[in-house]
Amino acid sequence: MTGTIDLNMVNAYIPGRADVGAKTAATISRRDRLLGPAYRLMYERPLHIVRGEGAWLIDEDGRRYLDVYNNVTSLGHCHPRVVEAICKQVATLATNTRYLHDTILELAERLIASVKGTDLAHLMLTCTGSEANDLAYRIAKVRTGGTGIIVTDTAYHGFTDAVSQFSPSLGMSVDLGAHVRMVPAPRVYHAQGIDMAERFTRDVAAAIADLKRHGIKPAMLIVDSVFTSDGILPDPAGFLQGAVQAIKDAGGLFVADEVQPGFGRTGEHMWGFQRHNVVPDIVTMGKPMGNGQPIAGLLVTHDAVAQFGRDSRYFNTFAGNTVSCAAAIAVLDTIEQEGLIAHAARTGAALRDGIAALAARHEAIGDVRGVGMFVGVELVKDRVTRAPDRETTSRVVNLLRDKGILLSGCAMGHNVLKIRPPLVLNSQQVDMVIQGIDESLAEAALGMTSG
């Protein structure tokens, strides 16, 4: 078995493309045999990681990599406060929500407080972001009596059967549901000056009309509020308002998928939707929620979930278990006590500014954008046509890996560097990333010319 070639996944390991060395080749072959053909690895030469520490990952040979990609370990790998919370709780009690327990109630109180001023009133817990989006859809169907879904054209919302049907970024081989409509992602860089608020509103309204024309009642508009897999598209703040109003007017729900932007990453608020000044009916969350512990969930208005709660009991054996809740509380404590939201704003801005300054000497840099600890760097073949440069992006990602800096790519054109550092990144580490990108772009340009 030689593994599977997935040209649809940005930065997938492609067997045979690079010499990975005998030891890694043996591990990959063992893995293919044991885990089968559906698993993918990252990088031309995959990493065998054995330890994590702050912003660092350490491989089997003791080499250190600055991890500016994993947005799960948002507080840094193995944050002592989370480790302590997990170890204490796992030795005391790990059980489920059919008994009363205080940790889940404390967690709910804290998270509901983070959306004060909205009608979002209840927390429901899952183990993964996919489960959260799947549950959001079940709730939306019951509330609206509809099934129609609107997503952006390179959205990723998860892997369950229902959610994969509204995750176009999974590629052409995974069918979208007949009840799903795509709207173009808000690519301001390619909008030729058109007002994005107007255009996005118009596109969502057209999708609603098309659903209705096919006899499909709209259930929800769901967007990642930073449009991560679409290419990291946070601006202009507020452009979502018209689209949110359109779906609500059509009787559908607005679901903010905060699995990636949530928990302070935007450096402005706890949640990405808050900078757009819109109010979701459901907010889904996950990845950094337990800094690695499997926990995810959603906040929902009472109105949205009332009928669902009468009709369907909700029970998820592991979700809301005392250990996962304790981890999530430790995450919230740490974000607050280490002042990580403000830190993410400052450090993220420095990172963006530093990369933007590189544009003067690297023609490939078309656009540098982001918010807080979310940075997207769009690489183009030509600044006039703005044609995506997938090859350079892939080259730069792999050169950076060789220099000990881990990030990846995203967007429909596979040409946006996706940088999601832990919120605790320090300024020395920011400089390392900027320098690494600078060197890699230079080397990539050289390689392309000579190659």
Add this chain to the structure above:
Amino acid sequence: MTGTIDLNMVNAYIPGRADVGAKTAATISRRDRLLGPAYRLMYERPLHIVRGEGAWLIDEDGRRYLDVYNNVTSLGHCHPRVVEAICKQVATLATNTRYLHDTILELAERLIASVKGTDLAHLMLTCTGSEANDLAYRIAKVRTGGTGIIVTDTAYHGFTDAVSQFSPSLGMSVDLGAHVRMVPAPRVYHAQGIDMAERFTRDVAAAIADLKRHGIKPAMLIVDSVFTSDGILPDPAGFLQGAVQAIKDAGGLFVADEVQPGFGRTGEHMWGFQRHNVVPDIVTMGKPMGNGQPIAGLLVTHDAVAQFGRDSRYFNTFAGNTVSCAAAIAVLDTIEQEGLIAHAARTGAALRDGIAALAARHEAIGDVRGVGMFVGVELVKDRVTRAPDRETTSRVVNLLRDKGILLSGCAMGHNVLKIRPPLVLNSQQVDMVIQGIDESLAEAALGMTSG
């Protein structure tokens, strides 16, 4: 808010039915406010648990309850070996399957070895049993080109949008998919001597024919190999063979849902399907896999997953993380080193025999059955008609709770005591359970007569 009345869930807490005391009432009301209307509690007077230890759960007032219900903490609550494995790994590295790591490969090797002699070749990991069954369905659809599903009439396979559509035990308000057919569960006690192998085969064949008659190509037959929510129906061993052959002949897959029976609980093998001498295309697993840590997954043949693996990459951020894999390896080690499969057989048999002996003085006991540490006690109004006695079952479950013994109910008639002790239950604890059931049945009979 007063919580939701769910008459469809066996042993659900029903607001207002019993005096729960001011402290518990306040916690329930806080919980309703924070978690909303879809969550349920167990028992007329819900428990507020704060600590677990071996087979015991301890409530906020320090009262100890013998837990013979939670089949997640199969090694006992807070098993030191699992706690140690989690604490060690969580302080070292908690990351995902896009990097190479040895724990997932070791876990895969161990689990694949448990199905030696079959074509089951690959392990794929999820966080929950629901996700595992959801993924099994996605794989079955791609492999077969069909969508049709056959389940038993009180089956529970999970809560995702797709899986809830083939989980009839969720009740009438949760619609089954139009592509789902139910067959009667193998209720030998009600079969009036009819050969169960023949009947079950015939029912599955009829369901296949009906799917085809509606233009729906069969994708899979999925059964919990002990038919837990159907009422714990393990016998006669081997009766599944004809049905499995029928679905394979129709081009569908056979999926063994081992989320509840797996990991040695049957006291005979690692997996429940093995006692039926059938070979599944997919085996899903979960609950006891990490003794509380959220981990689940599936074993699958290369043939079943080959096309899926080419078309769809599979990535689940938290599934296969190093911490969950370390917990699962510790569980496998413990089952082996403490000889828990053989122990489950011996102790489970003693438990069943002891309860069966009670039938001499309790007319309500219609049938006592099970395998290993799975025991079902069917309570009837009358041993001739075998009419389900839901009221007595509910009474007994709640009387036992008051005596400090935790179990629950199952089956379509809500009249089967569901007993799933940790595999480590000792003989003194077995006697406690038998004595508790004895006393509770006596009290329930008295209450029914006088009431």
